[in-house]
Amino acid sequence: xxxxxxxxxxxxxxxxxxxxxxxxxxxxxxxxxxxxxxxxxxxxxxxxxxxxxxxxxxxxxxxxxxxxxxxxxxxxxxxxxxxxxxxxxxxxxxxxxxxxxxxxxxxxxxxxxxxxxxxxxxxxxxxxxxxxxxxxxxxxxxxxxxxxxxxxxxxxxxxxxxxxxxxxxxxxxxx
Amino acid sequence: xxxxxxxxxxxxxxxxxxxxxxxxxxxxxxxxxxxxxxxxxxxxxxxxxxxxxxxxxxxxxxxxxxxxxxxxxxxxxxxxxxxxxxxxxxxxxxxxxxxxxxxxxxxxxxxxxxxxxxxxxxxxxxxxxxxxxxxxxxxxxxxxxxxxxxxxxxxxxxxxxxxxxxxxxxxxxxxxxxxxxxxxxxxxxxxxxxxxxxxxxxxxxxxxxxxxxxxxxxxxxxxxxxxxxxxxxxxxxxxxxxxxxxxxxxxxxxxxxxxxxxxxxxxxxxxxxxxxxxxxxxxxxxxxxxxxxxxxxxxxxxxxxxxxxxxxxxxxxxxxxxxxxxxxxxxxxxxxxxxxxxxxxxxxxxxxxxxxxxxxxxxxxxxxxxxxxxxxxxxxxxxxxxxxxxxxxx
Numbered sequence: 093x094x095x096x097x098x099x100x101x102x103x104x105x106x107x108x109x110x111x112x113x114x115x116x117x118x119x120x121x122x123x124x125x126x127x128x129x130x131x132x133x134x135x136x137x138x139x140x141x142x143x144x145x146x147x148x149x150x151x152x153x154x155x156x157x158x159x160x161x162x163x164x165x166x167x168x169x170x171x172x173x174x175x176x177x178x179x180x181x182x183x184x185x186x187x188x189x190x191x192x193x194x195x196x197x198x199x200x201x202x203x204x205x206x207x208x209x210x211x212x213x214x215x216x217x218x219x220x221x222x223x224x225x226x227x228x229x230x231x232x233x234x235x236x237x238x239x240x241x242x243x244x245x246x247x248x249x250x251x252x253x254x255x256x257x258x259x260x261x262x263x264x265x266x267x
Numbered sequence: 268x269x270x271x272x273x274x275x276x277x278x279x280x281x282x283x284x285x286x287x288x289x290x291x292x293x294x295x296x297x298x299x300x301x302x303x304x305x306x307x308x309x310x311x312x313x314x315x316x317x318x319x320x321x322x323x324x325x326x327x328x329x330x331x332x333x334x335x336x337x338x339x340x341x342x343x344x345x346x347x348x349x350x351x352x353x354x355x356x357x358x359x360x361x362x363x364x365x366x367x368x369x370x371x372x373x374x375x376x377x378x379x380x381x382x383x384x385x386x387x388x389x390x391x392x393x394x395x396x397x398x399x400x401x402x403x404x405x406x407x408x409x410x411x412x413x414x415x416x417x418x419x420x421x422x423x424x425x426x427x428x429x430x431x432x433x434x435x436x437x438x439x440x441x442x443x444x445x446x447x448x449x450x451x452x453x454x455x456x457x458x459x460x461x462x463x464x465x466x467x468x469x470x471x472x473x474x475x476x477x478x479x480x481x482x483x484x485x486x487x488x489x490x491x492x493x494x495x496x497x498x499x500x501x502x503x504x505x506x507x508x509x510x511x512x513x514x515x516x517x518x519x520x521x522x523x524x525x526x527x528x529x530x531x532x533x534x535x536x537x538x539x540x541x542x543x544x545x546x547x548x549x550x551x552x553x554x555x556x557x558x559x560x561x562x563x564x565x566x567x568x569x570x571x572x573x574x575x576x577x578x579x580x581x582x583x584x585x586x587x588x589x590x591x592x593x594x595x596x597x598x599x600x601x602x603x604x605x606x607x608x609x610x611x612x613x614x615x616x617x618x619x620x621x622x623x624x625x626x627x628x629x630x631x632x633x634x635x636x637x638x639x640x641x642x643x644x645x646x647x648x649x650x651x652x653x654x655x656x657x658x659x660x661x
Contacts, residue, residue, distance in 0.1 A: 120394070120453075120456065124394075127449070131446075143433065143434065143435045144435055144438070147435050147438035147439060147441075147442050148438070150442035150443075150445070150446065151438065151441055151442045151445055154442075154445075154446060155442060155445030155446055155448070155478075156445065156475060156478075159445075159448050159449070159452065159471055159475055160475070162449070162452055162453075162456075162471070163452070163468060163471055163472065166452070166455075166456045166464065166467070166468060167468065219434060220434070220435060220495055
């Protein structure tokens with residue numbers, strides 16, 4: 093009972109934050125709504141018993157990535173968005189499209205009801221040692237390959253950002 | 268219930284180490300209940316047995332007590348800071364209000380409340396008001412998983428001296444502390460003032476940078492203990508080497524990690540010599556330039572509260588938490604773990620003040636270079652070294 097109430101509460105915050113993200117015209121408010129979405133998602137993970145995932149969600153997404161978003165918005169000093177009426181095509185295609193998508197998802201979920209079953213708290217392998225076993229034992233190679241992939245992305249960003257003559261000369265000395 | 272669930276495998280192995288024997292202790296507490304026993308672990312019969320009412324009452328009492336103690340500690344840290352800084356500079360510090368100026372925090376609090384609360388017309392109001400609240404809330408919340416001592420039986424109920432024990436306690440502390448950046452960053456931005464904005468940007472950049480080396484410096488300790496629960500980490504540090512050196516992590520191969528943590532924690536809490544975000548010689552007062560009255564006081568309290576939490580984590584992870592020599596009559600034996608814990612935390616708070624008034628402020632590029640080019644590689648090297656040693660022993 094308590095878990096259901098908490099689930100609905102954080103689910104409501106999550107959806108409200110997501111809607112607010114789109115409605116707000118100021119980038120900072122949108123970024124803050126996204127933080128609310130991520131924090132409430134972490135709470136939902138916690139309710140499922142996935143404690144480690146919840147903590148990582150807060151530390152990585154809400155705590156680090158969104159701070160970088162916020163710094164970027166502050167540095168660019170982005171002002172309010174200008175209101176536009178929106179294109180008629182978007183309204184004509186978008187509203188039926190979203191409706192069809194929602195109906196499809198709901199239909200699939202209801203149709204599969206017999207094969208799915210509810211999960212009790214703690215039934216999932218959420219403890220850190222279980223996740224560590226998965227990452228460093230069962231899926232060690234994919235995990236390490238992913239880190240190489242991220243390294244490539246970082247190197248690409250460095251190359252894109254630095255000026256060509258600076259790359260030719262090597263790292264700057266004056267810092 | 269999920270709340271009281273305890274992982275039996277990790278717990279049992281450490282049950283025997285340094286567990287004070289349970290004895291009858293007769294002590295009338297202010298509530299009129301008796302503290303009966305103290306032991307490292309909950310008795311088996313107590314696990315999963317608390318009724319929901321008892322759980323709520325105990326949790327409420329613990330939360331109120333911990334927040335009260337924390338806020339008092341924050342107020343008296345300010346007094347300590349003023350007093351120690353004065354003596355370092357050959358002055359007296361506060362002496363007029365109460366004996367040794369001990370009532371000065373109270374006077375300061377009253378003054379903060381009665382000061383005019385200015386709100387400049389050019390600020391972005393919703394975030395300007397929310398920022399100090401965010402800073403203070405996350406600073407206080409992070410104390411919730413810090414354990415202060417062993418299991419105690421009070422009357423019919425027993426509890427850990429800790430608001431809640433999670434098996435990811437350390438990550439919770441890190442997560443909540445990382446959310447505290449928003450208070451500072453939003454304060455700087457919403458003030459709509461160039462000094463505030465620069466202070467806020469510096470603070471967030473600095474806190475993110477040093478959070479990396481801070482987090483990595485803790486990994487060595489986690490590897491040694493094999494758990495992320497703060498209680499398990501403390502229990503792993505019980506006992507002594509060669510009869511007199513405590514098995515604290517600082518003497519147990521994590522000396523380097525301890526100093527990395529200490530330096531990163533100073534940067535993380537924006538304290539001197541890393542107080543660039545509020546460097547008064549260049550930024551007026553940084554992110555809280557536009558704040559006055561209680562809103563300013565909330566930033567102030569958040570800073571000191573973060574210092575207390577950082578000191579608690581340093582104590583738990585590197586100085587063995589509440590482990591220390593225990594002797595004397597039973598009442599003393601029950602209270603000594605808490606005393607040792609508080610003494611170690613006090614030592615770190617004193618160190619904070621001592622360092623602030625001794626070491627000059629760094630330049631901003633020095634600060635970033637030090638964090639990324641020196642501390643981070645050192646922290647990674649420490650992890651590799653610890654992992655190799657642990658793997659070799661196993």
